[in-house]
Amino acid sequence: MSSVPAPEGASPAYDAAEKGTLDVHLGPTEITVMGLKDERKVDATLILSKEVVAPSKPAAVKTPAKKKVSKWILWTLWFNTYRKLFTFVFTINMVGIGLAASGHFPYAVHWTGAMALGNLNFAILMRNELFGRFLYLFVNTFFAKWTFLWWRLGCTSVLQHLGGIHSGCALSGVSWLILKVVNNFRHHSVNHDSILIVGTITNIVVIISALSAFPWVRNTHHNIFERHHRFVGWLGLILTWVFTILGDSYNPETRTWNLSGQHILRQQDFWFAMGMTTFIIIPWLCVREVPVDIELPSPKVAIVRFKRGMQQGLLGRISRTSIMEYHAFGIISEGTHAKYHYMICGVQGGDFTRSLVNDPPRTLWTRELKFAGVSNTSTLYKRGVRICTGTGIGAALSTCLQSPHWYLIWIGSDQEKTFGPTISGLIHRHIGPERLLLWDSKLRGGRPDTMKILKEAYYSWEAEVVFITSNYIGNSEIMQGCKEAGIPAFGTLWDFVGVTLYKSLFLLA
CATH class of the missing domain: 2.40.30.10 (Translation factors)
Known part of the structure; x- marks a missing residue:
């Protein structure tokens, strides 16, 4: 999630389905009321009757003026756990590269290749589905409900933002690899030409793969991102193997080759390359x-x-x-x-x-x-609120279907007509009116005061946390409102950025 202003071309706050611009017939429909635990009086504008016949002209709902958010809140939301993890990992590595380049880190000077592949290995591990599922299972099994709320919130935050470690290690690995190739050329007189050539090509290919994952490329040119990050990345893995075996086999002091398999197996970078290969292959073995x-x-x-x-x-x-x-x-x-x-x-x-x-x-x-996804940590909490807009119901609904302790708020336009009887049936069969609010923006003449209905639900439901699934602007507004109100909330991760390299570096994933 990012709290910076939306860039040019970013998604609107509400899509066509939510704004009511779809060409669908609006007839009598059944809307479930918002149920509250206590008997406090609720604003009538927040409640929809159970049987509603659409008026010829829906009464307009006045959208509240957007409140000015303090710069401190914008900063704390922007500098989230993702960027904190990235900053920590990347800073540590840059310090190590600086010490190695100046000759004050002998281990890294001798094992520069292992430092590069170690970072790349960990970057790939952070994006491995099996490893991610294991982490979520571990946290959900041992820390659910009984631990301090601040600890559970911290676990959710770290799991959601593992991409910060991924991007930090990936960019650091590329930096170490550049240092490795530079050092080879500095001592080119004792290095074999094949090592210099393969190292240079490997560097170029890995850099292209990393650049293709920058948010602007990934979000605006998805197919270009996939072709380069995936296929060029696979080529980079093959070249990494060649570069690793050549480097481990050649002795620059004697200028001879040691092709003994036992010698290669004793090298750190060999096993890091093996780990990278394994983590990349595992998900593809499950394709059907x-x-x-x-x-x-x-x-x-x-x-x-x-x-x-x-x-x-x-x-x-x-x-x-x-x-x-x-x-x-x-x-x-x-x-x-x-x-x-x-x-x-x-x-x-x-x-x-x-x-x-x-x-x-x-x-x-x-x-x-x-x-x-972040919803998988819902089992950590005693009670929670799941708020979503439009097609965000796809990521939110399972949590409320499978747990009676979660309250669902869904803001959309003529949901039953737009999303069909299957989704409507799942909702009405499994979620009672006491923990459900459906807001039809077409019927009501506009979107609601989102923070008002969210606060009502949060406090009356005695929730511990709020999970949000919306688009860029909608997510940002709700996150800002929750931060201001002191409500723990986790929103969709959006990494749209401007054209500056600084932002791109912080959002690489």
């Missing part, structure tokens, strides 16, 4: 082509149904091909016992999501090993 059913309740939404149930708080990657254009979506499921799980794919203009509506496939490629 699976049958799907696609429901099209409106031109703007595709509901993709898969077989088998899932635990809450997971996200899945899907694609039409086995290795290209994977997109991540939240998973909706009634539990591991369920027959199906679902993904809500909103058509936001991308070729992939649009093709799901225009040309629904019978099968999709997916990684059977799903990765955990």
Whole structure:
């Protein structure tokens, strides 16, 4: 999550479905009321009657003027755990590189390659689905509910922002690799030409792979990001192996080659390269082509149904091909016992999501090993509020379906017509009116005072935390409001940035 102003081209605060611009018929519909634990009087504008017949002209809801947020709140939200982890990791490595370059860090001078590959190895580990699932399982198993709230909030924050370690180690690994190649050229007289050439090519390829992951590239040119970060990254891994074996086999003092396998196995960088390879391969071993059913309740939404149930708080990657254009979506499921799980794919203009509506496939490629999202830590808390807008219900709904201790607020436009009977049925079958607020922005003539209804729900429900799934501007507004009100909250991670290199470095992931 970032609290800086939205850049040019960023998503609007509410999409077409939420603003009520979809061309759908509005007739009598059933809206569930907001239930509160106590009997305090609630503002009538926050409650929707159970049977509502749409008026010819919905009464306008006055959107409150946007409050000016203090610079301190903006700063604390911007300098979140992600950037703190990145700053710590990158700073430590830069100090080490400085000491090594000046000759004051003999270990790093001798094992510069191991320092580079060690960082890259850890960067890849942080993005490995299996490792992530293990961390979430460990935290959820040993710290749920009984530990201090500040500790549980800290665990959620660190797990959500592991990307800070990933980006910090990745950029540090590239920096160490540059130092390694520079040192080789400084002592070119005792190094073999093949080592110099392969080292230079490896450096270029790894740098290209890292640059392709910068947020501006990833968010505005997704296919370019995938092709370069994935395929150039794989080429970089192959070249890293060649560079590592050449470097470990050559003795610059005697200028001879030692091709003994036992000698190579004793080198640190060999095992770091082995770790990188293993962590990259594991998720791809779980790729499968699976049958799907696609429901099209409106031109703007595709509901993709898969077989088998899932635990809450997971996200899945899907694609039409086995290795290209994977997109991540939240998973909706009634539990591991369920027959199906679902993904809500909103058509936001991308070729992939649009093709799901225009040309629904019978099968999709997916990684059977799903990765955990911040909602997976919901089991840490005794009670919580899950607020979402539009298609954000896809990432939020499972938590409220599978736990009676979570309150759902969903802001959207004519939800039943837009998202279809499947999603509506799941909500009404499993979530009682005492822990549900549906706000129909089309019926009500506009969006609500979000912080007002959120505060009502948070305090009446006696919640410990709020999880938010919205777009950039909506997420920022709610996070700022929660921070100002002293409500613990975790929002969607957005890393849109401007054109400055400084911001790009802090947001590389």
